[in-house]
Amino acid sequence: GRYHMFDGDGMLVGFRFDEGRVSYRNRWIHSRALDAEIRLGRAVYPGLSDLMNIPSPELVGDAGPFKNPANTHIVRHAGRYLALYEGGPPTQVTADLDTIGELTWDGRLEGPMTAHPRIDPRTGEMFFFGYQPFPPYIRYHVADAAGDLVHSTDIDLPAPIMMHDFVITENYSVFLDSPVCFNLSGDGGEMVRWQPENGCRLGVLPRMADGSEIRWFEIDPGHVQHFWNAWEDGDRIELSGSRLNHVSFGMQSGDVDLTESSAKAEAGRPARYTIDLAAGPATWEQFDDMGGDFCRFNDDMAGVKTRYEYMCGFTGREDVMGDFNTIVKYDAVTGAKTEWFPGPNGHVGEAVFAPDPDGSNEDDGWLLTLVWNDSTDETDLCVIDARDVAAGPVARIHAPERVSFGFHVNWFPGA
Secondary structure, X not given: OOOOOOOOOOEEEEEEXXXXXEEEEEEEOOOHHHHHHHHHOOOOOOOHHHOOOOOOHHHHHHHOOOOOOOOOEEEEEOOEEEEEOOOOOOEEEOOOOOEEEEOOOOOOOOOOXXXXXXXXXXXXXXXXXXXXXXXXXXXXXXXXOOOOEEEEEEEOOOOOEOOOOOEEOOOEEEXXXXXXXXXXXXXXXXXXXXXXXXXXXXXXXXXXXXXXXXXXXXXOOOEEEEEEEEEEXXXXXXXXXXXXXXXXXXXXXXXXXXXXXXXXXXXXEEEEEEEEOOOOOEEEEEOOOOOEEEEEOOHHHOOOOOOEEEEEEOOOOOOOOOOEOEEEEEXXXXXXXXXXXXXXXXXXXXXXXXXXXXXXXXXXXXXXXXXXXXXXXXXXXXXXXXXXXXXXXXXEEEOOOOOOOOOOOOOOOOO
């Protein structure tokens, strides 16, 4: 059917390091919708470009009108492993990648959950939100260190926007109300439209406050699909991410070629934002011309000032959304940029930072990234010393099969 790169049932791929050896496994996430299709022996749920063509309950029973494929990200919080998809609640899985089922905190989670929650490593709290194309457009939540949902509040927005990521500081949660809006007109055009006439702003909310307490700061129209980190510096909040001047995800109905429209999507460029809480203005500046995304940093530094940022980028070929070929490290203090390019046949996945338990510096650790070689059709898990990215891998783990392209990756010590 009309397949978009955001479609597809979730599959978890796991590499486990244990006493100098590495094991590998992968497992489908068994959503209720996928299990219904397995029973039927065929696919009946549509993709994002044909979302309202919902299957009959006579076919899928209690699996629901929409599929929650849990295909975007995975996090660990309070002993739970949560596979995430921003159109539905989290799906709990085991450390061995078996599916347990959707988590709704006994029905107290109303609406979906973002694919990018933020976990404060000092307090153990998990902060997240959910967005939807009908009011309330944004609902914000906090789960405490024990995993209990302890705070939920609506944030009033004038339009149904797409909000994929956000950031936290020690005292605030920060949101980007960008001009990426859902199109509910049914006119056959893009499901998600770029509407700069709506304006753009950054919202700052005390972490446990009611949504009515949010303060908005106007900024030039732009969108950030993935942020790095944020922190407070006196009356200023600083944050960074991969910024797009214009957004087109290629999610179109009608007879448009989705492969072509997706490939033409613009890549973001690294940018830093500053919010002046006392004086009011919010500003931004681009700090590199390289296109890229999948912004990562040392997660032990979430909410406090960081020096190093890691990104997947493009070197020497046309940007194609999701198909990266370079691992990049930025040093915000010196302005240095270092890169590792795996060669003309290499395609890299998101690089997650695995901290050295014996380290003391922010970049003491390794970057783990999956690299597919299109000439051999093989995938390696590459281990890169984060202090010397340009030197390339210090180790390679050869996967027993080609690992399918995916979105996000995480490192769970002691799993």
